[in-house]
Structure formats: C-alpha cells, structure tokens
Amino acid sequence: MRAIDLTRQDSLSEKEHFDSLSWIESAEDLVLALGRIYPAGFRVPAHSHGKTQLWSARRGVVVVSTAGGRWMLPPGHGLLIPAGLEHSTEMISEVHMHSIYVDPSLIDQHGPRVLEVTPLGGSLIEELVQSDEKQLTARRKRLIMELLLDEIGQLPERPLGLPFPGDPRLGRLCRHFLKSPDANAGIDDWARDLGMSRRSFTRLFRAETGVSFVTWRQQACIFASLPRLAEGEPITNVALDAGYENIAAFTTMFRRMLGSAPSSYLKSRAA
Known part of the structure; x- marks a missing residue:
C-alpha cells in the first residue's frame, strides 16, 4: 500500500495529473491513496483506471461524467468508480480531493455509486493519504486499510x-x-x-x-x-x-x- 500527498500544490497542470495516473496504473500495490487540490474550472479528460476508485471530495464540488450519466459530488461524498469505466471530471469550485484506488478483486463494483463518506471513512482515508508524512508502521497501514475496505461497504448510498x-x-x-x-x-x-x-x-x-x-x-x-x-x-x-x-x-x-x-x-x- 502506497500513498502520495500533493495537497500542498497551489496549481496543477494536466501533465502533472496524467503523471500521477501513470503512477497509479504502474503500481502493483493492492491499495493506493492520493491527495490533491484542484483549482476551480480544472477539467480532466476522459480516462479510466485499472483499479476501482473511490473519488472523495473533502471540500468543494466536482462533477464526474460517464457515457451513462453525471454524478455531482458535494463535500463529504465520494463516487465509487468501477475499474475500466471511462470518466471525466470538472471542478465546479476549488476541490480538495482524496482518492483511494483498490484492486478490483477487493471491491466487486459493476456501476458508479455516490456514497456519503462517514467521519470514520474520511479519517481512515486521510490517514492513508498522509501515511508517509506520519511515518505509519506497515502494521498500522495494513489495519487502516482493512478497516477502510470494510467501512466502504457500509457507506450509505445517495441519489446524486x-x-x-x-x-x-x-x-x-x-x-x-x-x-x-x-x-x-x-x-x-x-x-x-x-x-x-x-x-x-x-x-x-x-x-x-x-x-x-x-x-x-x-x-x-x-x-x-x-x-x-x-x-x-x-x-x-x-x-x-x-x-x-x-x-x-x-x-x-x-x-x-x-x-x-x-x-x-x-x-x-x-x-
């Protein structure tokens, strides 16, 4: 399990975004955590991941679009995106994002779902994003990961x-x-x-x-x-x-x- 925290960046280029996507796709870890700040108006072109993604908005509002619909993520919500599903994103305001990328074998997901991120879920995601900075032990990371995967299965679905x-x-x-x-x-x-x-x-x-x-x-x-x-x-x-x-x-x-x-x-x- 690895994490990258880019939330101190003041701006973000499209190249930097796709560099991080390459990192996600090439990593062999079962669980990856990513933190980032997107400026208002930033758009991410259509793309997909080899891992199931929980796209969580900690602050700001984002719209995720697929061929089948649009999902609006206000603060405190996340979109569970199945592996392989092509999607694009648009930041309606400045967005503080935390994302978790999980091997598809650990989360069986067939369609996008908007979930309300519970306080426990949000705290666990933040711990993983900041794991390197906090110098968490391998055992603690593993325990947090296992609890987070269980919590994701309990997050309430919202009709957004x-x-x-x-x-x-x-x-x-x-x-x-x-x-x-x-x-x-x-x-x-x-x-x-x-x-x-x-x-x-x-x-x-x-x-x-x-x-x-x-x-x-x-x-x-x-x-x-x-x-x-x-x-x-x-x-x-x-x-x-x-x-x-x-x-x-x-x-x-x-x-x-x-x-x-x-x-x-x-x-x-x-x-």
Whole structure:
C-alpha cells in the first residue's frame, strides 16, 4: 500500500495529473491513496483506471461524467468508480480531493455509486493519504486499510447521480434545465418542444433515462442547487430560483434525497 500527498500544490497542470495516473496504473500495490487540490474550472479528460476508485471530495464540488450519466459530488461524498469505466471530471469550485484506488478483486463494483463518506471513512482515508508524512508502521497501514475496505461497504448510498439521455433532442432540453432548473416544469411543454404527444414523450424519457420525467426533474433541481449551497448562497434564494414556492417544499425534497434538511446538511458538511 502506497500513498502520495500533493495537497500542498497551489496549481496543477494536466501533465502533472496524467503523471500521477501513470503512477497509479504502474503500481502493483493492492491499495493506493492520493491527495490533491484542484483549482476551480480544472477539467480532466476522459480516462479510466485499472483499479476501482473511490473519488472523495473533502471540500468543494466536482462533477464526474460517464457515457451513462453525471454524478455531482458535494463535500463529504465520494463516487465509487468501477475499474475500466471511462470518466471525466470538472471542478465546479476549488476541490480538495482524496482518492483511494483498490484492486478490483477487493471491491466487486459493476456501476458508479455516490456514497456519503462517514467521519470514520474520511479519517481512515486521510490517514492513508498522509501515511508517509506520519511515518505509519506497515502494521498500522495494513489495519487502516482493512478497516477502510470494510467501512466502504457500509457507506450509505445517495441519489446524486443524474442520468442523461442519448437522444440529442432530449439531451438539449435536459442540459438547458440544469442551467435554469424549474420544479414546476411540465411534461406537456417538453413534449410540445419536441413535437411529440405526451404519451410518446413519457415513453421516450423513461427509455432514455430509466426514470420518469417527474423523478428526473426532482433530482435535477437538487443536483443544480448543491454547488450554490456549497458556495454559501442563502437557501431561500436557491429554493425560489429553482421554482419552489417556499422553503418548506424545497426542504422536503432535499431531505427525501439527502436524508436531512439543507441547513443540517450544510452544517454537517462544514463540520
């Protein structure tokens, strides 16, 4: 097990990023730990790993994209990415990242999942990232690794994945919606824009995304609100801009998706 801590860097070039990817791919260790700071706006082109990756955002907001969808990672969450899955990333704000790369034989993962990183999980990851600096013994590293692998299996899954349709016409509407979310957007308006009947539209939408239009709309509204909330914007402003009539309605949907009210969620993330 090896670790590399690059979190003291003030900036990061694409070359430096891919140099670290080469290090990850060439290492024979079963578990690798990586810490890094990405500047706001930094993009990582599509790539894949030979190891299963837990991409964890300790601070800031990142979007990870695959051919099948986009996953937004607010602070305190991680994306479990199967080995071999091609993905790209975009830093919405400055992001403090901790990643764990695990031999696929140790984690059987077939699809991306957004997980809430528990305090224990976060502490264990940080210990591995800083293992060389702290001069941890081989025995302690092994114990931390074993406990972390067990903890990853217990991390609660959060519905922060947002499937995107392959149909270019539908994709255009979905991307526009993310830029200007509206909790009251109607099926009839979208169907009319595409020149389709309501019934044909609902069938197409479910076939392309795997969920109903209403479910996708609810998830997209919360999806679009997370970066603004993470940057400290008032909950009232975010809720009203997303088309909710009041904070109570926004809070109800937020709690249904993330398990707590926006204020409690933000406090726990800050802590």
